Amino acid sequence: MDLAIVILAAGKGTRMRSALPKVAHPLAGKPMLGHVLDAARALSPSRLCVVFGHGGDRVQREVPAADVTWVEQAEQLGTGHAVAQAMPHLDQEVVLILYGDVPLIQPHTLQAFVQRVDARTLALMTLDMDDPGAYGRIVRSDAGAVQAIVEYKDASDAQKAIREINTGILACPRAFLAEALPKLSSNNAQGEYYLTDVIAMAVAAGLNIDTVQPAHAWEVDGVNDRVQLARLERIWQRQQAEALMRGGASVMDPARLDIRGVVTCGEDVVLDINTVLAGEVTLGDRVTIGPNCLIRNARIAAGTHVEANSVIDGADVGEHCQIGPFARLRPGTRLAAGAKIGNFVETKKADIGPGSKVNHLSYIGDAHIGAGANIGAGTITCNYDGVNKFETHIGDDAFIGSNSALVAPVKIGASATVGAGSVVTHDVPDDHLAVARSKQRNLSGWKRPQKKQGEH
Numbered sequence: 001m002d003l004a005i006v007i008l009a010a011g012k013g014t015r016m017r018s019a020l021p022k023v024a025h026p027l028a029g030k031p032m033l034g035h036v037l038d039a040a041r042a043l044s045p046s047r048l049c050v051v052f053g054h055g056g057d058r059v060q061r062e063v064p065a066a067d068v069t070w071v072e073q074a075e076q077l078g079t080g081h082a083v084a085q086a087m088p089h090l091d092q093e094v095v096l097i098l099y100g101d102v103p104l105i106q107p108h109t110l111q112a113f114v115q116r117v118d119a120r121t122l123a124l125m126t127l128d129m130d131d132p133g134a135y136g137r138i139v140r141s142d143a144g145a146v147q148a149i150v151e152y153k154d155a156s157d158a159q160k161a162i163r164e165i166n167t168g169i170l171a172c173p174r175a176f177l178a179e180a181l182p183k184l185s186s187n188n189a190q191g192e193y194y195l196t197d198v199i200a201m202a203v204a205a206g207l208n209i210d211t212v213q214p215a216h217a218w219e220v221d222g223v224n225d226r227v228q229l230a231r232l233e234r235i236w237q238r239q240q241a242e243a244l245m246r247g248g249a250s251v252m253d254p255a256r257l258d259i260r261g262v263v264t265c266g267e268d269v270v271l272d273i274n275t276v277l278a279g280e281v282t283l284g285d286r287v288t289i290g291p292n293c294l295i296r297n298a299r300i301a302a303g304t305h306v307e308a309n310s311v312i313d314g315a316d317v318g319e320h321c322q323i324g325p326f327a328r329l330r331p332g333t334r335l336a337a338g339a340k341i342g343n344f345v346e347t348k349k350a351d352i353g354p355g356s357k358v359n360h361l362s363y364i365g366d367a368h369i370g371a372g373a374n375i376g377a378g379t380i381t382c383n384y385d386g387v388n389k390f391e392t393h394i395g396d397d398a399f400i401g402s403n404s405a406l407v408a409p410v411k412i413g414a415s416a417t418v419g420a421g422s423v424v425t426h427d428v429p430d431d432h433l434a435v436a437r438s439k440q441r442n443l444s445g446w447k448r449p450q451k452k453q454g455e456h
């Protein structure tokens with residue numbers, strides 16, 4: 001289908017009480033408009049337009065999208081006026097209208113929806129509501145055919161009693177829209193050019209109006225303030241948690257998991273409470289994540305355990321690793337299979353070989369560690385001279401004694417040993433012991449200082 005999609009996003013969003021334009025506010029870590037754009041892109045439209053108004057350049061900065069035609073609506077004169085601004089950019093057969101502040105519309109629902117449109121048929125997304133509030137009402141004939149949409153402020157009491165409402169989402173032949181929009185008038189309760197008035201015009205022209213209801217009511221929920229945004233956030237998080245559970249992950253409490261990105265999970269993954277998964281995250285089979293962890297842009301391979309209160313950011317973790325509690329893996333960390341990173345250890349741009357252990361209180365940055373090495377508690381790679389960064393290389397099976405400072409650039413050879421408390425400034429050859437600390441002296445006859453008489 002030759003499709004154009006127009007996303008209306010010119011409203012001020014006053015009720016957000018924010019310097020940030022409403023459609024740039026994040027839901028699940030992504031601007032609301034970004035969600036709508038993604039749903040739109042799933043339909044492969046040949047034109048994608050966003051109608052913006054206030055704070056236009058701010059919207060474009062917050063939601064960069066090279067495939068979008070940005071159309072300015074300088075004055076917000078109504079939804080019909082907003083669509084009219086986009087018309088000069090459209091020459092597709094079918095036009096679909098979406099809203100930047102209705103973020104959770106699903107591609108699947110839209111696909112079925114646009115299929116209903118042909119040269120003689122408009123598709124209208126409606127919803128039956130127990131409490132239809134101030135939405136536009138769908139007026140039908142006795143035979144059930146849609147006649148018109150009446151805005152709440154223009155509705156009679158009998159019309160206000162109608163429970164089928166207009167979600168705002170509409171798809172129709174472009175040729176019809178091009179004829180109808182210039183004929184709209186603003187002679188109504190709000191003095192606006194209502195897009196909804198094209199429905200009665202279509203009926204008068206003998207076109208059919210086909211209605212479709214979304215699979216879930218939340219797909220067509222709009223956001224006017226932060227309370228509504230938070231409500232949709234919870235709904236969306238629940239959906240994502242359920243998708244993970246259906247895929248074989250155990251989520252200890254779906255209300256205490258937040259996914260702000262795209263997560264791929266293997267089977268028998270266990271996610272304990274208060275986990276945040278952000279960006280692109282891949283968790284292999286049997287990975288377990290303890291409570292209070294943040295995992296962002298990371299791949300964690302099968303069988304790895306991440307204990308409580310750990311942060312894993314931009315890291316690639318192999319199979320059967322053990323991480324945390326209280327570990328921090330920063331970008332560029334790569335753990336080979338069976339590596340162990342213990343409590344209060346920070347790593348950055350660190351390649352840690354198979355089975356190597358950094359168990360306690362260390363900083364490992366700009367470092368390459370071979371297989372089977374043991375890095376004692378409190379080891380620091382001194383990688384920074386205040387201007388430049390330098391690398392530390394540690395060979396297979398090396399043993400670094402506790403509280404050592406490895407002053408980069410430096411190489412510790414394979415099976416080398418560094419005595420505890422050493423400050424290592426020179427390379428250590430394979431199999432050697434390096435001791436770089438002052439010698440211990442034991443002095444006999446030492447008397448502790450005494451308090452002077454009369455002092456307290």
Ligand code: UD1
Pocket residue numbers: 008009010011012051073075076077078079080081082099100101134135136137149151165166167168193194195196222
């Ligand atoms: C509109 C519908 C109403 C429907 C409701 C669903 C009309 C006339 N009414 O009402 O039938 O039940 O949505 O939520 O269409 N916008 C612009 N430019 C404008 C005006 C609006 O871009 O000049 C955008 C807004 O940013 C918003 C959307 O269009 O995203 C809807 O505008 P809004 O004023 O909220 O419409 P409603 O009065 O709620």
Ligand code: CA
Pocket residue numbers: 190
């Ligand atoms: Ca309005």
